[in-house]
Amino acid sequence: MISNFKNSKNKNVSENENPKKPPIGFKPYWIYIFFLVSMVLLIFINPLIKTKEISWLNFENKMLSKHDVAKIVVVNKEIAEIYIKPERLSDPKYFEVSKNAFTSTIGPHYVIQIGSVESFENKLFQVQEGFLPEEKVEITYQSRANWGSILSWLLPFGVLILFWILMFRGMGRGNVGSSVFNFGKSTAKLIDKDTKSTITFKDVAGLREAKSEVEEIVDFLKNPETYTKLGAKIPKGVMLVGPTGTGKTLMAKAVAGEAQVPFFSLSGSEFVEMFVGVGASRVRDLFKQAKEKAPSIIFIDEIDAVGRSRSKLNSFQTNDERENTLNQLLTELDGFGTNTGVIVLAATNRADILDKALLRPGRFDRHIYLELPNKQERLEIFGVHLRPIKKSEDVDVELLASLSPGFSGADIANICNEAALIAARKKKEEVEQKDFMEARDRVVGGLERKGKIISAKEKEIVAHHEAGHAVASWYLKNVDSLVKVSIIPRGKSLGSAWYLPEEHQIITKSQFIDQICASLGGRAAEELIFNEVSSGALDDLEKVTKQAYNMVAFYGLNDELGPMSFYDSTGENERFLGKPYSENMAVLIDKEVQDLITSAYLRTKNLLTEHESELETLAELLLKKEVVYLEDLEKILGKRIKDIPLNIKD
Template identity: 85%
Template sequence: MIENLKNSENNKISENKNPKKPSIGFNPNWMYILFILLMLLLIVINPLVKTKEISWLKFEKTMLSTHDVAQIIVVNKEIAEIYIKSEKLNDPKYIEISKNALASKVGPHYTLQIGSVDSFEDKLQQAQQNFLQDEKVEVIYQNRADWTSVLTWLLPFGILILFWIFMFKGMGKSTIGSSVFNFGKTTAKLIDKDIKSKVTFKDVAGLREAKKEVEEIVDFLKNPETYTKLGAKIPKGVMLVGPTGTGKTLMAKAVAGEAKVPFFSLSGSEFVEMFVGVGASRVRDLFKQAKEKAPSIIFIDEIDAVGRTRSKANAFHANDERENTLNQLLTELDGFGTNTGVIVLAATNRADILDKALLRPGRFDRHIYLELPNKQERIEIFEVHLKPIKKSKNVDVDLLASLSPGFSGADIANICNEAALIAARKKKEHVDQEDFMEARDRVVGGLERKGKIISIAEKQIIANHEAGHAVVSWYLENVDSLVKVSIIPRGKSLGSAWYLPEEHQIITKPQFLDQICALLGGRAAEEIVFNEVSSGALDDLEKVTKQAYNMVAFYGLDEELGPLSFYDSTGENERFLGKPYSENMAKLIDKEVQDLITKSYKRAKNVLEEHKNELLLLAKLLLKKEVVYLEDLEKILGKRTKELPLNIKD
């Protein structure tokens, strides 16, 4: 089946190699332009031929009595158009008319409001009673359509119609097709054989397991007979799931570059519109085009925009556009029709809120999880992003990867770009190691604010606070290795202690307790040194409280509660205002959290009381240098029993 479809596709491409010359057809835009030009022409010409209106007295004494009038045309029994004899136009009293060449040749030269025809005829007969018969002025009566009033009446409607036409055309270019009647057409961008994606699997660093899964799908599209001869079926859907920045969209772009088949790319939000039925219609049109170009790939980014769980609360709604779109998508993925040769790729970082019917086998058969990269994968990602950067020889990629645990591929790309910007700002020829270190600090902690004005008293509190973090963490076994301590404001923080986090898949209870104790070291140091506390520990207290509640309510690490967990992986409890436990259990959880934090705070104070001299020395050094590195820390606090995984001193 796939081979036949590929042959038909090749025939279509061969036919398209000799395209016909485009015929010049009727373009409706010319009608709009012609209408606008006509209106402008009328506006311009009207003042040129506009005649001067005069009174009956002036007409009788200056024109009629001197036999200057050639003829009079009464229009619609309302206005009398007065034409002056051509030989009389040279008279000085008609100088205004002679200046306007068009008005002087064509006429009428003057207009007169007559009131009523009977009154006008009486006045004219009385004024010409002493005239000879051949001297009397000829009067002609005409009925004319007043185009000026008609255009004035039609103009607002014309402008309104043009506005709506151009608005719909503008919408069509961006969202719904080329005209107002293309609401239901898909907006997917097609990457065909002639339009090649520049991204390949070589540009996707790390993600080895995920790449193998996706490469197999690409190989299936290229060599289907290898799999079909064994009875294997191509997967209908592949769901890429992972945190933000891990490379889901990049993986899809690489598939487009490698597959050499038509690739339809769009976002989940493009299905949802304010018009009822548009989303479902676009889904149908998308799969119709994909089947026509099969074998092909459809990529839906951020599918959670349309694939959310269908809740019972929506049952009371008369019509839910998002739900109708999802139903149509489910039907296309696993309906009565066959989708042979069409693979659907989807990406999301919120798989927990997706509808179960969307994730079941037969629709999205394969789920590929893209986790945050480990150290080796971060090294590969750094090497990819360092290729276009002119770096110096002292750049240690292994060290950069070690100092960025928990960073995604997007974060690493941001660090490399920031380092290049910092080096360019310093007018350097190459990007050095210190530029990458500064870029890493900036991405993690924010921009340095050395110019921020801080009083001496506040600076002493900050120095002792950060020294407290450093001393407590130094003497606790399960806290990450300390790299440096700074009291230079960065981002929203006034000071910071920098650690080298180790990568853990699981965390034990002693590790939790030591981390909580280290976070409380800053507040404990303030109380010991100044015998009072400040608001500077807000961020520490927020982290401690969340971590303690996680220990007690989620991880089951509290002895009093036992192995209970109230964690909701489905996210369904978020819709309800109540908690998934009783009031008595809530009081017990609060009490255990409070006891846990209080004990950790007393423990931090005991550590600082025991090493108070080191605390004061480190605070004094911080006030002097503002930044204290590992070498100075070891001079004051001694050699730490827990060795660093690499040399950070350089």
């Protein structure tokens, strides 16, 4: 397989400073706490004060006939409360009642469920028929509210109400208060004088042209009269477009740090919610806040989440809420003047799917494209990310920049961090050049897996496969310079050939063909040496097939088809189930692709047959050392014409 290099500061507060604490006042949530505590107390205390229930037979034989009852209270015509005479409570049969601190003194001591008042009175009269007048028990009747039943109904509703209040308080905690009705407010994070960004343009490296355009906007916010006196109008909106990791969000943070004006930052996905109309409401509230704090900046990251095209081709994927939000955003962008002091920044890496109405002049007047950095820009980016790293004197920053073509700023930051982690893992005092090389290999190819078990036969096939890549690319003049060859498993690959790609803006037909031949070198070497091919060339064949189809169908590099391209830069044809050409043309494209790959494979096989002895020598050296560097390659294959940077050995 061929592995190519691809494309806050905290404020210091002294110990003597004692910031004033806000006075403790009445907070609404204290009501909730009191309510919950009361419910808990009622739940735990109620069993303690619960009166014991007895049967009529027990009441008649053990209490009433023994003249122990002081009085009876009939409550709500449902229960009868029994009060025992105080002097009788010392009797052992009343021990359970007397030990209850809540009922021993005041009562009632027992309760009886009565079917009806008349029945209860009749039974009581029959039992007391022979009693003396002073021995008969007094009966009274009372009507009371059943608080236990009421609480059993109210408690579930109270818990639900409390839950929803707390939930909506959490939803509205963003800068918009805690009301239930504030979920339609903007959730943008406000950066102002008190919470200013610590990132400035000094922290943004490798984006000179983009930085100069953004600096003009910052200068307008600081000195608007310089532009307005000449009749100039500052752009309403600036769209930052570029691949992932090129510094779009970092640029916006630098604008916030340099402009020193209110900066509203949020993501495009924060506009869209499950509630209908919330997105449009948040857009209105966002621009209202920005106008009130003008001059100000609004930054919408990943605007493609809400700004997708509303074309008919997307009708089957239509999201009404997203479209309403986009319509409101378009209206707001048109709704304020050019020199009101409100500027909208937006970032995306999918500019091709954005609605055309959003990108037109008058809304986003200026489009700034952030591309992958060149060598000089990578050198500057390395300088920024190497500041906090304690590096040794042998670190060659210029060499690191040369060996990382196609890397974005985020990739470079990752390499620097990985190098520091590798050095720390090895208990080093400083980060050395070798650590940076190892970090680069890990970022590009994945983690080295020396413990992966490979049979001797498979290892021999992998060695000849990688040697085939190396020998073929060495003798093809339009292939990038070979740096090293390895048969140590890394990531998903069992081996790899490392190259130093040149930075091309265009690629010629001969360059395409030579690259295809180099990619087929591994499979050709297997067939040449073992008279059999393996599945190890899957990644190579996939890449070769894509390159061949691009040459024939997109770039117009095929003589049979001529200068024709079926490439769709708008991406609209991807949504069709069919292809933008006829069946006859599809057959012709497939035939030309097959002929192109077949001829390249035969060419590669003939090249390796011519240098078979060198192929065998390199494969044997790989089996012995596992990693072969440029010096050994030159000893076996001779000096290559292309210049390669020195000191590239790990």
